[in-house]
Amino acid sequence: MTATFVGMPAFPTAAREKLADSQLRGNLARATGTIRAKRAAAVAEVPEWESLRLAGAAVKDRALHDLDRQLVRLEASLTARGATVHWARDAADANAIVVDVARAHDADEVVKVKSMVTQEIGLNEALEAEGIAAWETDLAELIVQLGDDLPSHILVPAIHRNRAEIREIFDRRMADVGRPAPDGLTDDPAALAEAAREHLREKFLRSTMAVSGANFAVAETGTLVVVESEGNGRMCLTLPKVLVSVVGIEKVVPTWAELDPLLRLLPRSSTGERMNPYTSMWTGVIPGDGPQEVHVVLLDNGRTRALADEVGRQALRCIRCSACLNVCPVYERTGGHAYGSVYPGPIGAILNPLLRGTGDAQTDSLPYASTLCGACFEACPVRIDIPSVLVDLRAQVVDGHRGDAVPKPEAAAMSAVSWVFGRPRRLAAAERVSGLATRLARRLPGPAAAWTDARDLPTPPRESFRAWWRRTGGGG
Amino acid sequence: MSAREEILGRVRRALDGVTADPTPVPAPSGARPEDLIGHFVERVTDYRATAIVVAADQVPAAIETALAGRTPIVPAGLAWPVGGISDTGQSAAELDAVEAVVTGAALGIAETGTLVLDHGPGQGRRALSLVPDVHICVVRADQVVADVSDAIALLDPDRPQTWISGPSATSDIELDRVEGVHGPRQLHVIVVVPCPESDNPLL
Numbered sequence: 061m062t063a064t065f066v067g068m069p070a071f072p073t074a075a076r077e078k079l080a081d082s083q084l085r086g087n088l089a090r091a092t093g094t095i096r097a098k099r100a101a102a103v104a105e106v107p108e109w110e111s112l113r114l115a116g117a118a119v120k121d122r123a124l125h126d127l128d129r130q131l132v133r134l135e136a137s138l139t140a141r142g143a144t145v146h147w148a149r150d151a152a153d154a155n156a157i158v159v160d161v162a163r164a165h166d167a168d169e170v171v172k173v174k175s176m177v178t179q180e181i182g183l184n185e186a187l188e189a190e191g192i193a194a195w196e197t198d199l200a201e202l203i204v205q206l207g208d209d210l211p212s213h214i215l216v217p218a219i220h221r222n223r224a225e226i227r228e229i230f231d232r233r234m235a236d237v238g239r240p241a242p243d244g245l246t247d248d249p250a251a252l253a254e255a256a257r258e259h260l261r262e263k264f265l266r267s268t269m270a271v272s273g274a275n276f277a278v279a280e281t282g283t284l285v286v287v288e289s290e291g292n293g294r295m296c297l298t299l300p301k302v303l304v305s306v307v308g309i310e311k312v313v314p315t316w317a318e319l320d321p322l323l324r325l326l327p328r329s330s331t332g333e334r335m336n337p338y339t340s341m342w343t344g345v346i347p348g349d350g351p352q353e354v355h356v357v358l359l360d361n362g363r364t365r366a367l368a369d370e371v372g373r374q375a376l377r378c379i380r381c382s383a384c385l386n387v388c389p390v391y392e393r394t395g396g397h398a399y400g401s402v403y404p405g406p407i408g409a410i411l412n413p414l415l416r417g418t419g420d421a422q423t424d425s426l427p428y429a430s431t432l433c434g435a436c437f438e439a440c441p442v443r444i445d446i447p448s449v450l451v452d453l454r455a456q457v458v459d460g461h462r463g464d465a466v467p468k469p470e471a472a473a474m475s476a477v478s479w480v481f482g483r484p485r486r487l488a489a490a491e492r493v494s495g496l497a498t499r500l501a502r503r504l505p506g507p508a509a510a511w512t513d514a515r516d517l518p519t520p521p522r523e524s525f526r527a528w529w530r531r532t533g534g535g536g
Numbered sequence: 537m538s539a540r541e542e543i544l545g546r547v548r549r550a551l552d553g554v555t556a557d558p559t560p561v562p563a564p565s566g567a568r569p570e571d572l573i574g575h576f577v578e579r580v581t582d583y584r585a586t587a588i589v590v591a592a593d594q595v596p597a598a599i600e601t602a603l604a605g606r607t608p609i610v611p612a613g614l615a616w617p618v619g620g621i622s623d624t625g626q627s628a629a630e631l632d633a634v635e636a637v638v639t640g641a642a643l644g645i646a647e648t649g650t651l652v653l654d655h656g657p658g659q660g661r662r663a664l665s666l667v668p669d670v671h672i673c674v675v676r677a678d679q680v681v682a683d684v685s686d687a688i689a690l691l692d693p694d695r696p697q698t699w700i701s702g703p704s705a706t707s708d709i710e711l712d713r714v715e716g717v718h719g720p721r722q723l724h725v726i727v728v729v730p731c732p733e734s735d736n737p738l739l
């Protein structure tokens with residue numbers, strides 16, 4: 061059994077619960093602080109960083125602005141190299157395709173590489189419903205799966221668990237699903253990693269089918285790219301006979317040469333390393349090496365909706381590095397679960413409404429889960445202007461509530477962020493600094509404009525929000 | 537309507553009025569370290585792999601040292617003589633019983649301390665350099681390039697590739713870096729420079 065995000069409360073409620081959890085806050089503050097420092101050092105080493113960011117953004121825009129032709133080209137390249145290409149409108153389509161492939165091979169289990177897109181579509185649950193076990197093989201995902209838990213960070217999904225909890229989860233649960241944890245398992249990270257190695261190796265060696273995502277898909281050549289650290293990706297991509305990769309249509313990169321800036325941007329932004337330990341690239345079926353049956357599922361599931369949003373479409377440039385999470389003062393305090401989605405943090409606050417559309421309380425609260433401080437934009441390797449998209453989405457949320465008797469967006473806004481900080485006036489000041497709040501207010505049409513008039517205007521700030529944050533760590 | 541037609545139709549509608557840029561985006565050039573090999577060795581060892589630079593005639597001895605008594609599997613076409621098990625298409629389970637592997641590489645990237653295998657002659661199919669716990673990788677000095685751009689320009693996207701930067705690692709438990717989860721837990725890199733006064737890059 062795996063937990064899901066369905067039916068999660070809206071951000072303010074969820075955030076309030078998470079803020080009460082001091083273990084979570086301690087772990088998160090330490091983790092995001094550590095990764096922030098590593099990233100800053102890795103980025104400072106690269107004098108051409110800003111031009112790389114421009115190139116990375118331009119490559120992704122070039123693909124997105126020409127997406128229909130790029131997808132057709134990707135399909136042709138993959139097919140020419142022996143892969144079978146499937147198209148999936150939504151989660152149900154994609155899950156059905158994967159289930160069919162598993163059935164065709166009588167597979168009662170699949171091994172999985174950490175992939176956000178398969179979480180997004182709820183693939184594990186769909187497979188389980190058909191009696192097919194889906195084994196997560198990334199260490200953090202294994203911790204999450206064995207703990208019947210939810211991931212809380214893009215990069216380190218078990219960031220909310222400490223070593224003692226992980227030891228307990230392994231000790232209690234491994235035996236139920238395969239090779240048990242060794243006797244006398246300690247909470248030393250090396251011992252825990254060893255236990256995971258032994259537990260999963262049994263599954264790698266016997267599984268006939270693997271499911272992966274892809275970080276990039278090169279239209280020109282049909283090359284798929286998976287970036288990882290542990291080698292579980294390599295195991296899944298190499299050992300089973302059958303491989304199914306579920307790839308969001310926004311992952312396309314036009315040409316092989318244009319992978320260059322992206323491969324230079326991603327590791328430094330993500331783990332703060334010059335390069336991640338392992339990157340696998342493969343093009344269709346490679347005779348005599350690895351899976352001899354290769355499927356690629358090209359998934360829409362809301363991406364074309366996001367693409368149609370002129371301001372929001374830049375969110376599809378996202379390469380899931382998680383840098384924006386680690387610099388976000390709101391995320392640092394609430395953790396990922398409060399966002400109620402596989403995509404947490406600043407990117408989640410824009411991507412979820414863009415993919416799903418606004419209109420339900422949970423999604424509508426997300427564009428307010430931000431102070432608009434701008435740190436996410438500065439950190440983003442593909443220059444997604446998250447604050448501007450947030451402001452635009454807030455306007456869309458407000459438009460959607462024009463007829464409401466009570467101004468719900470206002471309520472959501474206040475409870476989302478002011479709960480996080482407990483200092484609404486200071487936050488309002490911060491928003492004013494950015495000038496974005498003013499832009500938002502100007503955009504409010506009709507009856508909704510009333511509440512902006514009535515709102516207390518914040519006093520002019522003496523220092524910028526970011527300066528204040530740096531000085532006080534958000535506590536003062 | 538098929539899912540394919542539906543999705544492509546949605547994409548076209550979403551992009552109504554958007555003009556695409558037909559020209560590939562150039563990337564800025566990367567690092568140009570003066571001492572390419574020194575830089576490569578420094579960056580490889582930064583990942584807690586070992587790296588040594590040896591003259592061509594010293595390679596067998598260096599491999600011997602790195603093996604420390606283990607018996608390796610050896611892919612066909614390796615340029616250096618190594619005693620060990622030949623690749624006869626062993627299953628993954630059989631490879632799991634093998635202690636080490638010795639391979640060549642397609643190239644090395646100095647700036648990032650990365651080895652790229654394209655699984656051509658002397659490098660073996662992908663499982664070979666994955667399942668055994670110790671990977672010894674021999675790369676010639678003239679195969680080391682400065683940065684990722686140089687590697688992308690040389691590599692053939694039609695070939696499968698494994699980019700390796702240090703041993704397998706995880707930081708999933710309280711962000712403590714632990715070497716070795718599923719891939720080889722030890723990575724030993726041997727950089728080969730030509731013997732003085734030899735024209736043959738292999739000697």
Ligand code: SF4
Pocket residue numbers: 329377378379380381382383384385407436439440441442443444
């Ligand atoms: S929005 Fe930018 S910073 Fe955030 S995960 Fe995506 S690429 Fe990284």
